[in-house]
Amino acid sequence: MTQKAKKKTLSLKRTAIRIEPKQFSVAELVRELNSFNVNNYWDLGKFLVEKVMPTARKQGMFEDQVLKMISSHPGVKFPFSMLKQCQQYFTYYPDVKKRPLPEVFYFDLATKVDESKRRDEYEKMAVDYRWTISDLRKKIHDDYMARRIDERTKYGFDLRERNVWTYETPDPRFGKSNYKGRIPGQIVANVLYYYTKPGDYVVDPFAGSGTLGDIIDTLPYFQDRKYSMYDANPIDERITRNNVLLTGLPEQTGSVDYIFLDPPTEFTQKDTSAGFEVSIDASKADFTLKFKGIVRECARILKSGGRVSIVVEPAFAGTEFLDFPNETIQLFREAGFKQIGKVYLPRRSSESTGRAAQGLAEVKGLRVLSSDCRELLTFQKS
Numbered sequence: 001m002t003q004k005a006k007k008k009t010l011s012l013k014r015t016a017i018r019i020e021p022k023q024f025s026v027a028e029l030v031r032e033l034n035s036f037n038v039n040n041y042w043d044l045g046k047f048l049v050e051k052v053m054p055t056a057r058k059q060g061m062f063e064d065q066v067l068k069m070i071s072s073h074p075g076v077k078f079p080f081s082m083l084k085q086c087q088q089y090f091t092y093y094p095d096v097k098k099r100p101l102p103e104v105f106y107f108d109l110a111t112k113v114d115e116s117k118r119r120d121e122y123e124k125m126a127v128d129y130r131w132t133i134s135d136l137r138k139k140i141h142d143d144y145m146a147r148r149i150d151e152r153t154k155y156g157f158d159l160r161e162r163n164v165w166t167y168e169t170p171d172p173r174f175g176k177s178n179y180k181g182r183i184p185g186q187i188v189a190n191v192l193y194y195y196t197k198p199g200d201y202v203v204d205p206f207a208g209s210g211t212l213g214d215i216i217d218t219l220p221y222f223q224d225r226k227y228s229m230y231d232a233n234p235i236d237e238r239i240t241r242n243n244v245l246l247t248g249l250p251e252q253t254g255s256v257d258y259i260f261l262d263p264p265t266e267f268t269q270k271d272t273s274a275g276f277e278v279s280i281d282a283s284k285a286d287f288t289l290k291f292k293g294i295v296r297e298c299a300r301i302l303k304s305g306g307r308v309s310i311v312v313e314p315a316f317a318g319t320e321f322l323d324f325p326n327e328t329i330q331l332f333r334e335a336g337f338k339q340i341g342k343v344y345l346p347r348r349s350s351e352s353t354g355r356a357a358q359g360l361a362e363v364k365g366l367r368v369l370s371s372d373c374r375e376l377l378t379f380q381k382s
Helices: 003-016 026-033 041-058 063-071 080-092 103-112 116-128 133-155 185-195 211-218 280-301 324-334 355-364
Strands: 201-204 226-231 239-241 256-261 302-312 315-317 320-322 337-346 373-381
Touching: 026 041, 026 063, 041 063, 041 080, 041 103, 063 080, 080 103, 103 116, 103 133, 116 133, 185 211, 185 256, 185 302, 185 337, 185 373, 201 211, 211 226, 256 280, 280 302, 280 320, 280 324, 280 337, 302 324, 302 337, 324 337, 324 373
Parallel strands: 201 226, 201 256, 226 239, 256 302
Antiparallel strands: 302 373, 315 320, 337 373
């Protein structure tokens, strides 16, 4: 055989024995994960970090994507939150066996303290003062509450850093306490913090009892924002009578920096005791008709790069479901907006709206859900 032929044969052999990357098998991972003891957090984290994640990265998958896929697989005994905590635990403390404190201390530090410097400080204090795990947990909690107070002192309201905003008690300074449908002022303060800047002109077409105006007038942090408030039935002298559905908004084209929309409940079909026979198609058509006009007005009056936030939630009518947040996203996208934010707003325990509907459903022999979580969607004009 010639040298050239030998090289060709060798090349073909190499091609034939090339090993393809192993495909990601969730079922196999679940079987291995379920073999771990539910209390063996460090070993589970080690398995995720050293075995699962490298394989996932080869398949072009993100870490959280992999963990969610695993936790949603039938039969797995670990929820996503636990898998995430175990991953963090091993990542931050791969040498936990050599550390001076019991392992449970490091699990709490890994899952409750974000900054490495603070974790080291807590560890040193726990060793020096011979803390119990209860001592450590109390210190972490007390420090967290102190930071919340510091932030309130700095900004004047309870700033949230994650995208789930729950406020059981509305701040009494913002809005009128007896106003039906009053949104907690802390939510409005947070949207102004994240989506406006000094000097911005802000418009609220559904001003209600004037919560947005109260925040800008009361908090020094927002005193350089200018605002206009409108409502079909104003109850505050700062609010101008205007029905955006009938007449649009009086603002000039391209003059507004930010719009806050908290439409009244009648804008969407919700979990009412009389709503089980309402057609989802009719609800969707009514919603689209109303909101197309609102979206057009937002596009008209906002400056290029201007932003708009809207509070909306899904609707349930018997066994049918209408995803109003998704419908809203589509309407804004069609108008040339880009979505830049989503925040979940769980209802306060006193706000639960589905009890009457659930009772009627039981009488009719239906199994239905009701909504207890609104969404705050934010878009930016291109």
